[in-house]
Every structure is written in C-alpha cells, then in structure tokens.
Amino acid sequence: MINIDELKFDKDGLIPAVVVDSITKKVLTVAYMNKESLAITLERGLTCFYSRSRRELWLKGETSGNYQHVVSITADCDKDALTVVVEKDGPACHLGTDSCFTNPVYQSDELSEFSLEGLYDLLVGRKKDRPEGSYTTYLFDKGIDKILKKVGEECTEVIIGGKAGDKKETVYEIADLAYHVMVLMVEMGISVEDIHRELASRHIIDHKVKQEKMT
Numbered sequence: 001m002i003n004i005d006e007l008k009f010d011k012d013g014l015i016p017a018v019v020v021d022s023i024t025k026k027v028l029t030v031a032y033m034n035k036e037s038l039a040i041t042l043e044r045g046l047t048c049f050y051s052r053s054r055r056e057l058w059l060k061g062e063t064s065g066n067y068q069h070v071v072s073i074t075a076d077c078d079k080d081a082l083t084v085v086v087e088k089d090g091p092a093c094h095l096g097t098d099s100c101f102t103n104p105v106y107q108s109d110e111l112s113e114f115s116l117e118g119l120y121d122l123l124v125g126r127k128k129d130r131p132e133g134s135y136t137t138y139l140f141d142k143g144i145d146k147i148l149k150k151v152g153e154e155c156t157e158v159i160i161g162g163k164a165g166d167k168k169e170t171v172y173e174i175a176d177l178a179y180h181v182m183v184l185m186v187e188m189g190i191s192v193e194d195i196h197r198e199l200a201s202r203h204i205i206d207h208k209v210k211q212e213k214m215t
Helices: 035-044 116-129 135-142 144-163 167-188 192-214
Strands: 015-021 027-033 048-051 056-059 068-075 082-088
Touching (some): 027 048, 027 082, 035 048, 035 056, 035 068, 116 135, 116 167, 116 192, 135 167
Antiparallel strands (some): 048 056, 068 082
C-alpha cells in the first residue's frame, strides 16, 4: 500500500479518478480528487470528489442518495491517476444513467465486446419483444417448466462431458448451461448483480473462516 503523500497531484492539487463498477467493470465516471477529498474517501469508504467548477468538495450521493461504496483504489505506474472500484447505490451520472459514458464514438465491425451483463440485457430484450424465430423467444413462450427442463438437461450434459475428461465438450456444455441459467434468471427477475452479491457474501464468509482456522 502506498501513502497519499506518494501520489502526484497536478499544479492545482488534483488527481484524476476513474470510477469503475465492481460488478459490471464498466467505467462509471471520471472525476477529480484533492488530498482532502481522498482522505475523506478513505475515512468514510464513500467516494468524495473535488468539483473544479464549483471549487468545493462533494460527497457522491449526499443529495441524491446514490452513494458509491469504495471497494479499492489503485494508482497507476506514475502515481498521477487513480482507479476507484465501487459498489454503487444508484445511477452514477447526474442525468440518471447508469454511467456517464453513453455516447458511442466508434465501434469496430470486426471486434465485439462480450459480457454476461450484455447477454443478460439481450435476453431481457428477447423476453420483452419476443422476435419470431428466436430460440430464446421459444423458451419464454413455453414458460418456466420448459426453461427448468433445459437447465436440467444441460446440467446432465456438463456432467457427462466432465466425467469423460473432454475439456472442449465440457466448455461447450457449460456455455449452454450458463445461457439457459440466465434465461431462468430473466424469467424469475434475478439480476447478474443479485448473483454477484451472493457470491461476494460467501467469499467474505469463507475468508473469515480461513482466518479463524489460522488463529
């Protein structure tokens, strides 16, 4: 861990902070901190920034309730910029959007970005719009029993592939299982964030158990 005094603030006493969602890994916003706001952030575990326009400190969420709980803060190699990983209580942008970065400038025709959150959003769209000819639409039309049946079938396929020691086949079947589980999640209104929080809580419990065993 490095000390605040080791960080390199600019001539105005500021350092840029790139705020990242701990769950989605999306960049939420870019703001600035000075030594005082950074000290408050470390003390309270909530992001506090310095407004260059108003020339004052502002605790994110103080008026909106959309607090950002700090998971970690990391400085870059030159120690003149920070990434702040957070768990947020609500929209990060003052416009009410999840992130401040919502205006596409360029998208490669050959390269595409994949995320579980993106897949989840796609499935939500499928459930809402029900496009004809879509397998996902078929599952939602058939309902929970069909979805559960497919989850069960894919579980069996994963077991068969794993038992056979066939890595390629097992990867393929796990991907099928993950897809059908996410269809189930959308059907039941379970978000990716819900699963993330549950796993995170188990990680904390497991960490505590390990510490107890060592003492």
